[in-house]
Amino acid sequence: MDTRRGTPVSPGVAAGPVLLLDTEWFRISRRKLRTADVDAEIERFRTAMAAAATEARQEQQNIGKQLGRQYGAIFEAHAMLLEDPAMSGEIELQIRTDEYAAEYAVSRVIRRYAKAFQSVGSSMLAGRASDLFDLERRVIGCLLGDRREELKHLTAPVIVMAHDLTPSQAAQLDPSKVHAFVTEAGGRTSHTSILAAALEIPAVVGVGPFLEDVSGGDEAIVDGNHGLVILDPDDATRAQYESARKTYVSFERSLDELRDLPAETKDGVRITLLGNIEFPHEAAHAVAKGAEGIGLYRTEFLYLSRDSDPTEEEHYKAYCEVLSHLPAGVPLVVRTLDLGADKFNPRSEPVSEEQNPALGVRSVRLCLQNLPLFKTQLRAIFRAAVHGDIRILFPMITTMRELRRCKLLLKEVKEDLFEDGVPFAREVPIGTMVEVPAAAILAGPMAREVDYLSIGTNDLVQYTLAADRTNEHVAELYSAVDPAVLFLIQRVLDEGRKAGKKVNVCGEMSGEPFFAALLLGMGLRQFSVTPHSIPEVKRVIRSLTLTEAENIAREALLLETASEVMNYLRTQSRRLLPELEL
Ligand code: PEP
Ligand code: MG
Numbered sequence: 001m002d003t004r005r006g007t008p009v010s011p012g013v014a015a016g017p018v019l020l021l022d023t024e025w026f027r028i029s030r031r032k033l034r035t036a037d038v039d040a041e042i043e044r045f046r047t048a049m050a051a052a053a054t055e056a057r058q059e060q061q062n063i064g065k066q067l068g069r070q071y072g073a074i075f076e077a078h079a080m081l082l083e084d085p086a087m088s089g090e091i092e093l094q095i096r097t098d099e100y101a102a103e104y105a106v107s108r109v110i111r112r113y114a115k116a117f118q119s120v121g122s123s124m125l126a127g128r129a130s131d132l133f134d135l136e137r138r139v140i141g142c143l144l145g146d147r148r149e150e151l152k153h154l155t156a157p158v159i160v161m162a163h164d165l166t167p168s169q170a171a172q173l174d175p176s177k178v179h180a181f182v183t184e185a186g187g188r189t190s191h192t193s194i195l196a197a198a199l200e201i202p203a204v205v206g207v208g209p210f211l212e213d214v215s216g217g218d219e220a221i222v223d224g225n226h227g228l229v230i231l232d233p234d235d236a237t238r239a240q241y242e243s244a245r246k247t248y249v250s251f252e253r254s255l256d257e258l259r260d261l262p263a264e265t266k267d268g269v270r271i272t273l274l275g276n277i278e279f280p281h282e283a284a285h286a287v288a289k290g291a292e293g294i295g296l297y298r299t300e301f302l303y304l305s306r307d308s309d310p311t312e313e314e315h316y317k318a319y320c321e322v323l324s325h326l327p328a329g330v331p332l333v334v335r336t337l338d339l340g341a342d343k344f345n346p347r348s349e350p351v352s353e354e355q356n357p358a359l360g361v362r363s364v365r366l367c368l369q370n371l372p373l374f375k376t377q378l379r380a381i382f383r384a385a386v387h388g389d390i391r392i393l394f395p396m397i398t399t400m401r402e403l404r405r406c407k408l409l410l411k412e413v414k415e416d417l418f419e420d421g422v423p424f425a426r427e428v429p430i431g432t433m434v435e436v437p438a439a440a441i442l443a444g445p446m447a448r449e450v451d452y453l454s455i456g457t458n459d460l461v462q463y464t465l466a467a468d469r470t471n472e473h474v475a476e477l478y479s480a481v482d483p484a485v486l487f488l489i490q491r492v493l494d495e496g497r498k499a500g501k502k503v504n505v506c507g508e509m510s511g512e513p514f515f516a517a518l519l520l521g522m523g524l525r526q527f528s529v530t531p532h533s534i535p536e537v538k539r540v541i542r543s544l545t546l547t548e549a550e551n552i553a554r555e556a557l558l559l560e561t562a563s564e565v566m567n568y569l570r571t572q573s574r575r576l577l578p579e580l581e582l
Contacts, residue, residue: 006207006208006227006228007187007188010201013225013245014224015241016179016180018161019160019216033099033101035099042092045106052138057076059078081135087109087110104216110139115213161211162182162211163211164183164192165186166192167192167301173201186470189478197532205472207229208472213231223241223244259288261542263290263538265541265545266544269525272527273534275293276298277531287325288531289531291531295333295506295526295527299315299318299337302318312383315380315384320384332389333391336374336395337395338395339363363396364397365396368406379413381428395456398439410430434460436460437488443495447501453496455489455492457507458508458509460488464488479562483562505527510524510537513533514566517576520541521549539577543577548576556568
């Protein structure tokens with residue numbers, strides 16, 4: 001048994017066989033053979049090794065012709081390893097004595113060799129390890145042939161483990177088959193993590209290198225509440241986790257009782273709780289969890305995993321679909337396209353090759369450089385707004401000039417729609433996200449230009465602390481309760497109040513029950529959170545008076561480091577809600 005620790009990004013507990021995504025793209029199970037089938041399995045293994053060696057020699061020739069002999073020689077070395085009797089002998093022994101299916105035996109032996117290379121600490125030998133992973137992929141590919149079971153077509157539950165997952169890969173995960181996922185890379189608010197929470201798949205990210213210790217088909221437990229990954233659990237641990245899983249499910253059920261109760265403090269201050277969504281159908285789930293509307297619809301997911309940009313009609317249909325899941329009259333905040341940085345599609349590759357994509361042409365900057373793309377979306381929003389309370393939200397606004405350009409464009413789009421004789425809503429509230437320090441500093445003038453502000457703490461933390469939200473190596477720096485971040489949030493709340501405009505927080509911070517009392521005490525009255533967090537946040541709000549929350553905020557804002565704030569909030573949360581395992 002081997003326990004690894006990472007960042008918990010989506011709660012819940014799951015156990016099952018591992019599917020290693022980055023090497024396999026298909027499933028290897030720890031299948032046992034009948035003794036009578038062992039000889040045939042060894043024959044099947046030898047045939048696959050021979051086929052893999054032939055493939056490698058073919059590659060040697062092709063690459064040699066294209067790039068030169070020295071490059072082709074890499075594949076000659078692969079072929080020689082595949083023909084080397086020492087390694088095949090070991091694999092055959094595992095098939096014969098342990099009666100493992102060939103795929104599993106190959107994965108185990110090759111990974112052991114790779115690990116030995118990696119542990120020597122020489123970069124030359126570490127490079128050999130990636131050659132071995134390549135061999136593993138090739139041999140298993142030959143063994144499985146047409147029987148490859150791809151991620152999209154899984155037939156049995158698995159726990160996906162990968163070095164990293166892109167948001168579009170995560171979006172394809174089917175929660176009925178993928179019971180949890182674990183990645184070596186990634187941070188708390190990367191879009192992949194946000195998707196895991198939206199799909200309600202328990203997930204742990206940023207575990208660091210560990211995949212060479214795992215073979216497809218191994219058993220694992222993922223504890224998305226505490227950020228633990230247990231490889232090869234023993235029976236006692238399995239039993240303990242099965243009971244933890246049941247407790248978690250009944251805890252979730254107990255939260256459902258809060259659904260129809262108002263989000264108000266003990267002294268009757270009413271708070272608005274909205275849901276964040278990435279896909280139209282999630283709106284129904286958000287409502288089921290008690291959302292009073294959608295405070296953030298991340299529309300860029302309409303653009304990911306496809307070959308062409310969505311048409312105006314596709315945008316329009318998506319927005320109408322969200323409205324169809326909402327009770328009449330509740331708000332739907334449609335955030336305009338926020339592509340770039342970690343959310344990109346293959347067609348926008350040149351943009352993603354910038355040296356600093358997070359500081360480059362992402363989000364509203366991309367839209368303002370591609371007006372036809374931007375206008376297509378804006379037209380659809382105005383048209384859909386005929387059918388419900390739709391509001392527009394611009395992401396990543398950094399300067400007043402950008403904000404004014406966006407507003408001007410809205411006027412142009414409305415004129416075009418009028419000329420085209422298409423029905424559209426004339427009065428659509430406009431908001432701007434506060435996600436970069438410049439916008440927080442200019443919150444006063446920004447607030448005067450718009451109908452509402454929405455603080456995107458995921459990016460605000462990243463840009464304030466200069467810590468990439470997707471990079472596990474700076475995860476310690478990346479904290480929503482760093483005093484510098486809290487200073488900016490307080491400023492935006494104060495400036496919004498002075499300008500008489502509503503302020504919302506839609507970053508992951510507002511969904512952390514831990515932070516709810518603090519934000520409330522700082523003056524926040526509207527939270528927009530991942531649907532599954534709504535009941536927990538509501539429970540915190542209902543557990544205290546506004547004065548108590550204000551006292552918590554006052555104390556927290558006097559502290560000088562993120563960990564002091566964190567410890568203080570942890571103590572306060574335990575005091576308020578001992579039953580919540582915060
Ligand atoms: C944010 O940055 O806090 C936010 C809500 O936007 P996203 O996570 O989509 O970047
Ligand atoms: Mg953002």
